[in-house]
Every structure is written in C-alpha cells, then in structure tokens.
Amino acid sequence: MSAPIRPLLTARYGLAESWKLANAEPAGAYKVAREALSTRTPAELKEEVKKANVRGRGGAGFPAGVKWGFLNPQEGEQIYLVINADESEPGTFKDRSIMDLDPHRLVEGAIISCYAIGAPVAYIYVRGELAFSINRLEQALTEARQAGYLGERPFGADLGHPIDVYVHSGAGAYICGEETALLNSLEGRRGEPRLKPPFPAVKGVFGMPTIVNNVETIASVPDIVEMGGDAWSSLSRLPGDGGVRLYGVSGHVKNPGLFEAPVGITMRELIDDYAGGMLDDRPLKAVIPGGSSTPVLDPRRKVDAPAEDHPLHKWHGMSEIDVPMGVDTYRALGTMLGTCCAIVMDDTVNMVEACRNLMRFYKHESCGQCTPCREGTGWLVDVLNNLVHGRGKPEDVDLLVNIANNMMGNTICAFADGTAMPLLGMVQKFREEFVEAAVNGVSDGVRHDDSVRSMVEGAA
Amino acid sequence: MAFSLSPEREHRVDEILTRYPERRAALLPVLWLCQRQHGWISPEVVDYVAERLDLSTAIVKGVVTFYTMFFDEPVGENVVWVCRTLSCDLRGGKAIQDHLEKKLGCTAGHTSSDGKFTLLKAECLAACGQAPMVQINDYYYENLDVGLLDRIIDAHAEKGGEAAATEFSTFASFGSPAEGARAPKGSAPPPPSQEAVRLASQPPPSAGAPNKGGDES
Numbered sequence: 001m002s003a004p005i006r007p008l009l010t011a012r013y014g015l016a017e018s019w020k021l022a023n024a025e026p027a028g029a030y031k032v033a034r035e036a037l038s039t040r041t042p043a044e045l046k047e048e049v050k051k052a053n054v055r056g057r058g059g060a061g062f063p064a065g066v067k068w069g070f071l072n073p074q075e076g077e078q079i080y081l082v083i084n085a086d087e088s089e090p091g092t093f094k095d096r097s098i099m100d101l102d103p104h105r106l107v108e109g110a111i112i113s114c115y116a117i118g119a120p121v122a123y124i125y126v127r128g129e130l131a132f133s134i135n136r137l138e139q140a141l142t143e144a145r146q147a148g149y150l151g152e153r154p155f156g157a158d159l160g161h162p163i164d165v166y167v168h169s170g171a172g173a174y175i176c177g178e179e180t181a182l183l184n185s186l187e188g189r190r191g192e193p194r195l196k197p198p199f200p201a202v203k204g205v206f207g208m209p210t211i212v213n214n215v216e217t218i219a220s221v222p223d224i225v226e227m228g229g230d231a232w233s234s235l236s237r238l239p240g241d242g243g244v245r246l247y248g249v250s251g252h253v254k255n256p257g258l259f260e261a262p263v264g265i266t267m268r269e270l271i272d273d274y275a276g277g278m279l280d281d282r283p284l285k286a287v288i289p290g291g292s293s294t295p296v297l298d299p300r301r302k303v304d305a306p307a308e309d310h311p312l313h314k315w316h317g318m319s320e321i322d323v324p325m326g327v328d329t330y331r332a333l334g335t336m337l338g339t340c341c342a343i344v345m346d347d348t349v350n351m352v353e354a355c356r357n358l359m360r361f362y363k364h365e366s367c368g369q370c371t372p373c374r375e376g377t378g379w380l381v382d383v384l385n386n387l388v389h390g391r392g393k394p395e396d397v398d399l400l401v402n403i404a405n406n407m408m409g410n411t412i413c414a415f416a417d418g419t420a421m422p423l424l425g426m427v428q429k430f431r432e433e434f435v436e437a438a439v440n441g442v443s444d445g446v447r448h449d450d451s452v453r454s455m456v457e458g459a460a
Numbered sequence: 461m462a463f464s465l466s467p468e469r470e471h472r473v474d475e476i477l478t479r480y481p482e483r484r485a486a487l488l489p490v491l492w493l494c495q496r497q498h499g500w501i502s503p504e505v506v507d508y509v510a511e512r513l514d515l516s517t518a519i520v521k522g523v524v525t526f527y528t529m530f531f532d533e534p535v536g537e538n539v540v541w542v543c544r545t546l547s548c549d550l551r552g553g554k555a556i557q558d559h560l561e562k563k564l565g566c567t568a569g570h571t572s573s574d575g576k577f578t579l580l581k582a583e584c585l586a587a588c589g590q591a592p593m594v595q596i597n598d599y600y601y602e603n604l605d606v607g608l609l610d611r612i613i614d615a616h617a618e619k620g621g622e623a624a625a626t627e628f629s630t631f632a633s634f635g636s637p638a639e640g641a642r643a644p645k646g647s648a649p650p651p652p653s654q655e656a657v658r659l660a661s662q663p664p665p666s667a668g669a670p671n672k673g674g675d676e677s
Contacts, residue, residue: 343550
C-alpha cells in the first residue's frame with residue numbers, strides 16, 4: 001500500500017462539528033481565499049488551476065483549467081459559475097461528504113473560482129434528495145455572508161464585482177447532472193439537455209457565459225492555490241492527471257466507504273488496502289469502476305498492449321484491475337474513470353441481473369427528449385426482463401448489442417452513450433452468462449441480493 | 461379553494477426572486493416552498509405558482525411532472541423512498557423493500573391504509589457506501605438492517621418524522637468504520653430548519669397512488 005498522504009480534501013472531516021465556521025476557520029478555512037483575493041490576480045489563479053491538471057471530478061475528466069480558458073465574454077455579458085452537486089450517478093457518493101462535512105471548503109473554492117473567472121454569482125445546484133446537505137450548505141453560506149466573505153467586498157477586497165453564492169435545489173432527476181440539463185433546470189425548465197454547441201462557456205445559464213464544475217473540482221481549488229498548481233499536480237502518480245481525489249467503494253467489500261488518495265492508485269489497492277478486501281473473502285467477479293455508466297472491469301482479463309507505444313504497455317499482461325486509475329489510462333483500457341466511485345461485485349452476482357438493475361435505472365431516468373434513448377432504454381429493460389424470467393431467446397443477446405449500438409451517438413446528450421457503454425461492456429465480458437440466461441433464465445437462487453439477504457435479516 | 465403561501469414563505473419567495481435575473485428561475489424553489497407547506501402540488505398550487513411567477517399553468521405543470529420529487533397527488537404523512545439501485549441491492553436493498561412492504565402493508569407506489577406512510581422505490585440516492593439505505597421525508601437512514609429499520613419506522617409512527625430523524629438519521633461518513641461495527645451513524649443532525657418537510661398536516665390520500673416510484677418491473 002502506498003504511503004498515506006496528508007489529507008487535503010478531507011483534512012477537516014474529523015473535526016467536531018466540522019461544518020461550522022467557528023471550527024473550520026481555525027483549521028484553515030478561508031485562509032487561502034483571503035490571501036488570494038488581495039495578493040493574486042485572476043490570471044495567476046487561472047494559471048495555477050491549469051498547471052494543476054485537475055481533471056473534472058464529475059465524471060467526464062475534462063481539464064478544469066482548459067474549460068476555464070474557453071471563457072471569452074462579449075461586451076455586456078455576465079459570467080456565471082455553476083457548481084454541479086447533482087450527484088446521482090449510481091455508485092457515487094463523494095460530493096455529499098464535502099457538503100455535509102466541510103461545506104466551507106466548497107464555499108471557499110467557489111469564492112476563489114468566482115474571482116479567478118470573473119463571476120459575480122455562483123449557483124450550487126444540489127439534487128433535491130440531499131435536503132440535509134442543502135441545509136448544511138445554506139448554513140455555511142449564511143455564516144460566510146455574516147463574516148463578510150461574500151457580498152459586495154469579499155474579505156474587504158475591492159474586486160470590481162461582488163461575489164454571491166446561492167444554493168439551488170433540484171427535485172429528483174438524474175439527467176440534471178448533465179450540464180446543459182442542469183442549466184435548463186436552474187432556469188426553471190424541465191431538465192432536458194441542450195444541443196451543443198453552443199457550449200456553456202459561450203452561452204450557458206440565462207444565455208450568459210457559464211462555467212459548470214463539479215463540487216469536488218471546486219473544493220480542490222483552495223489546495224491548488226495554496227500549494228501551487230505544479231506541486232498539487234505532482235501529488236498524482238500519473239502525468240497530466242493531477243492531484244488527489246475522493247475514491248468511493250460500495251458493494252461487496254468489508255469496509256465500504258470513502259477514501260482520499262492520490263490519482264493513480266490501482267483498483268486492486270482500492271479494494272484490498274482501502275476497502276478492507278472482499279466481503280466474506282469471496283472472489284472478486286467484476287467491478288464497475290466509476291459510476292454505473294463506466295464499463296465493467298473483469299479481474300480475469302489481462303491488459304493486451306504488446307506495442308511499446310501503447311499507453312498501457314507498462315501493464316501489458318497484468319490484470320485490468322492493476323492499471324492505475326486515471327482518466328487517460330482507463331480510457332485506454334476501454335472504460336472510463338468516471339466519478340472514481342467503484343461498485344464491487346463478488347462471485348454470487350449474476351451479471352444479467354446486475355445489468356437489468358442498472359438498465360432499469362436508465363429507463364427511469366431518461367428525459368425522453370430523443371427517441372433512441374427514450375425507446376432504447378425501455379426496450380433494453382424489456383429484453384433483460386425476458387432473459388431473467390426465462391422467456392428469452394438466444395438471439396436476444398445480439399439484440400441487446402444491436403439496440404445499444406443504435407443508441408450510441410444518436411442523441412442530444414451523452415446519456416444514451418452512458419447507458420449503452422456499460423451494457424456493451426457487460427455483454428462483451430460476461431457473454432456466457434447472458435447466453436445461459438437466454439436458455440435457462442436466471443434462477444431466484446442467484447439473484448444478486450440474496451447473497452447478503454440472509455446477512456441483513458440475520459442482523460435483526 | 462385558492463392556495464396561498466404563509467407570510468414567512470411569501471417573504472422567502474421575494475428573497476429568492478432577487479437571486480436570479482429571470483423570474484422563471486425561481487420556479488423550482490417556489491414549488492418546493494409550496495410542497496413543504498401543502499404536502500403536494502395540487503392544481504390550486506399550480507395556479508398560484510403560475511400567477512406568482514407570470515407563467516402559464518401548462519409550463520408549471522410540465523415542470524412538476526418532470527421531476528420525481530414533486531408530488532402531483534397527495535401522499536402519506538411520511539414518504540419512504542427505498543433505494544433499489546445496484547449498490548443498495550448488492551447489500552440487501554430488496555430485503556429492505558420486502559420488509560417495508562410487509563410492515564407497512566402496502567406495495568411500493570402505494571400508501572399505508574392509515575395514511576401514515578407512502579412507500580416509493582427510489583433510484584440511486586448517493587449514499588452507496590452506507591447501503592442499504594432509505595430516505596424518509598428529508599432525511600437519510602443508512603447501514604440498515606431490518607431490526608434498525610423497524611425501530612426507525614416505529615419512531616416515525618409514534619413520535620413523528622422530526623423526532624425520528626434526530627434519533628436515527630445519518631449524514632455522510634468517511635473512512636473505515638470502527639472495528640466490529642459497520643460505519644457508525646454520524647452525530648444527530650442539527651435541529652430541523654423551518655423548511656423541513658411538513659407532510660404531517662395532510663389528509664390521508666385518496667384511493668389513487670402517486671404515479672412515481674411505483675414497482676415497474
């Protein structure tokens with residue numbers, strides 16, 4: 001196991017009542033913002049974030065510094081910062097911890113970011129279910145406002161514009177995590193994604209240039225500014241993918257939960273060293289690496305990269321779960337790092353059942369705007385229901401692949417791709433189980449939740 | 461009867477309107493204020509919101525029906541959302557739903573006969589590391605087993621939602637749980653804000669069930 005790092009994002013999580021200004025501030029909250037607003041220029045701060053190589057923590061992994069660079073406001077345009085706290089990707093539960101346990105880190109990051117990009121207003125869009133987190137954030141914002149850290153002259157500095165941060169509650173819609181759907185929702189509309197271009201940096205919320213960043217990305221900004229972009233970037237084990245990040249683990253491990261570690265630890269380390277290993281020491285069957293839209297990893301499969309110029313050549317012949325977890329390494333592996341929150345499944349899990357569970361999610365959450373997605377998600381669930389209930393036919397397996405392939409790239413947003421990719425990954429890597437289900441169905445005895453049902457009921 | 465917000469909430473609406481350059485952007489926040497007061501978004505609420513924000517009722521209804529958390533039919537005193545997405549199901553989410561259905565005497569998508577609980581299936585609630593879990597009204601209850609679940613439901617029935625939340629609800633936790641115990645619950649949440657969900661004043665639902673969160677498959 002790697003040497004433990006000095007906690008950064010989670011440094012204040014363990015403090016008593018860490019969410020209160022009176023406790024967070026003596027432990028360092030707002031120190032960086034106070035200094036930055038009086039001694040650094042916005043251009044310098046943007047440069048630090050660029051050098052930090054912080055890849056967007058919401059799942060797409062786009063470099064935040066580059067995104068900020070797309071801003072080019074025209075005369076009379078106001079810039080907005082929108083912080084995406086619509087954490088809804090199945091398996092993902094990291095941003096909630098920042099809002100619950102250290103909301104002032106997020107507010108401080110928002111203040112610095114607003115100053116850096118020249119935005120007088122930031123909205124934090126939080127999914128409606130997280131009413132408790134919304135309350136925590138509102139209290140933190142009230143404290144920051146009363147202390148003079150927000151408003152006309154934050155920290156007494158004359159910036160030429162005020163900085164205000166508001167919380168905006170969603171109301172239950174996964175699709176609002178997609179940035180243009182989020183902007184529509186923020187404007188009081190149905191959360192239906194917009195066509196891009198124009199990208200939000202050109203025409204975002206209220207038709208104005210807008211930067212949309214994930215909670216964890218913004219919460220990293222104080223550390224980036226304090227350490228300097230280069231130093232923060234070099235905490236990572238991978239080039240071009242900087243810093244530390246929050247890793248989540250759920251499913252069949254001994255200690256499910258949240259951990260902070262450098263970018264580039266391996267999935268094997270995450271499961272064995274951080275999450276305590278497999279529940280009941282059963283074999284690992286499969287792991288979804290970064291939220292349900294990321295194609296599954298199969299520990300039996302070896303990295304096939306014999307060519308020396310292949311980005312994964314260093315790990316040629318090793319298991320998929322021994323490749324460092326990074327945006328680029330995982331893309332080369334045919335999956336995605338996504339939100340870096342893994343769903344771990346042991347050998348009791350039937351992959352057809354797991355697939356059906358996730359496809360049911362996508363069917364429920366498709367916004368319905370585009371036909372391939374609206375119809376495709378429902379069709380996938382119908383076929384998977386047939387397979388599970390023994391009503392399937394062998395050709396159904398290819399039908400699943402066919403439907404998924406016809407969804408990919410044929411819709412306004414990436415939701416359909418995010419549905420098709422994990423399905424294709426599961427069918428490709430565990431095809432024999434889908435074929436078996438097509439012939440014999442899935443018996444109740446191997447339903448994936450039965451493996452722990454007895455444990456759950458036994459604990460009563 | 462026409463719907464109106466309480467004076468404090470009217471004041472909140474005025475404050476919310478200052479946050480956005482466009483009036484329509486206040487639509488979700490104002491709908492939330494209404495639902496917290498009234499329990500659901502009735503046709504009268506739609507009329508009120510449309511008028512308050514200079515929108516057509518069709519636009520308001522279109523938004524209400526898009527979002528899972530806005531109820532366009534009455535619900536029980538407490539709304540129980542049971543997460544059935546993969547991470548929870550891997551840790552016994554189905555057993556939790558089965559137990560709730562048995563205990564409350566109604567299937568997901570319906571309200572118990574005494575009107576105290578509406579049981580709905582939820583998709584991922586972002587608490588996967590503390591699975592299985594349910595959301596009841598505004599609060600999360602995590603690392604459940606059926607014994608704990610029984611105590612939580614009983615507390616809601618006997619003492620009401622806020623008292624139950626103070627005793628049992630959880631917020632995000634971090635790191636490895638203590639030896640021998642699954643992640644312990646966080647300390648009790650702070651006293652509920654004025655805006656905490658108030659469904660208790662609602663009459664028992666009519667025969668119809670909310671059309672959201674039902675058992676589909």
